[in-house]
Amino acid sequence: MLQVENVHLGFKKKGTFWRAGSKPILKGVTFHMRRGECLGLIGASGSGKSTLGRVITGTLRPQRGLVRLLGEDIHHTGLAARFGRGRPRRGLGGVVSIVFQDYSTSVNPRFLVRDILAEPLRGTRLAGDISYLKALLAQVRLPDDYLGRKSFELSGGELQRVCIARALSAKPALVLLDEAVSSLDVSVQFQVLELLKTLKVESGLSYLFISHDLAAVTHLCDRILFFNDGRVVEQVDDLAELANVKNCSSRQLIAAVLA
Template sequence: MSILDVSDLNVWFGKHRDRVDAVKGATFSVAKGESFGLVGESGSGKSTILRAITGLAPDWSGSIVVEGQQLTKKRPKAFFKTVQMVFQDPYASLHPRHSVDQVLGETLHLHGFKEIDSRVVKLLDDVGLGQKFRFRYPHQLSGGQRQRVAIARALAPEPDLLLLDEPTSALDVSVQAEILNLLADLRRDRGLTYVMVSHDLSVVGHMCDRLAVMKDGEIVEILDVAALRAMKATHPYSKHLLEASV
């Protein structure tokens, strides 16, 4: 059973002569519990697809269906209990004047949860931080710790689907593996579904079951991870990406 069905998705920015077509005719499905990758060079439209799903890219056409519900231009509140997004830059995605407790507590309150104190503590434990980080501010955290807070915030509404926009690319190499392992553990423990954007094929090979290769706004090929590891792409651009990653 699929949790996400994207069909003939087009996303654009600007109007008339200033219009830029960022995504053209993208079609793919993601099964419940699967981890699905979107790969390609910068500007290929990967992150734009995630933004269209969440409603951050308002100009789109085609079909986006989440858990059987056809999305319209406006996302209902219930949508954000099902779908959450972790952004690339943990420095930009957290409010500098809000403590970790405020970030998580306000998110839980917004989604109507009770027993907020105990839920904040549980979220911090789940992402490997613990209570000692609860009243710290973003400037008191390392990049990896900030991203753990961002992941905790995304987990707060208890979503089924997490959209991961290059969640480790802004981090030091030594921290990247820790965050990827955390995400893998959370997926297993919570039965989550991931759609992960990355330009790094080794990350996708580690994290994903299948992947779509994007070039100039179009999906040129969908591979399973076994084909990726065996270097068995069919499209010339996919082959080029694989060869460049070796």
């Protein structure tokens, strides 16, 4: 479903010419994921994993390499426009949805929950379909009357559930979870991870779970990629083999969890 092939990306250093001052962030990233699986991408802060997420969602274009989603190169074939229901939009619109780390800043505080859910559906009949919006809330185990609430009336866990429902509203091919539980209390993290597992089974969802939290990744994911310094440094296809990783940075991440 998703193929990332030899992706390179660098950013210009402040006050320098491009060729002389480009700082490489992604350094030949290659991996694939299958439809219906949860692939974990784990790495320390500053490793480049969130930048890679922006490349996969179409908001950053790599300098080299390509990203194929559903068999098409997302940066060169107009995939975003075709799936964007005819309206210009940045990124891949209904093809890829994102659940961010900071649930409080990822929603408009003036919006009611029904407006938050309808945001990706603007220009479609579903945006005003209250029964559909209620069904989205039911998917994330929230009652109907939350449609009329504002974000500040919800707990952190409830608001992140609304953000998950918003991500599902356009029926995306891929849901990118960017540190989606790291801002929640530990007990709420577990509840949201369990919800995500259930939704994956019920709806056949495909997740790319970007995180620095190995415990969360192993709880949710089918396979894991260890990311360090702009590269995939290790791949674990069988979580039973997690203790046998060979890369030094991968072992350090595991040791930090076990300490």
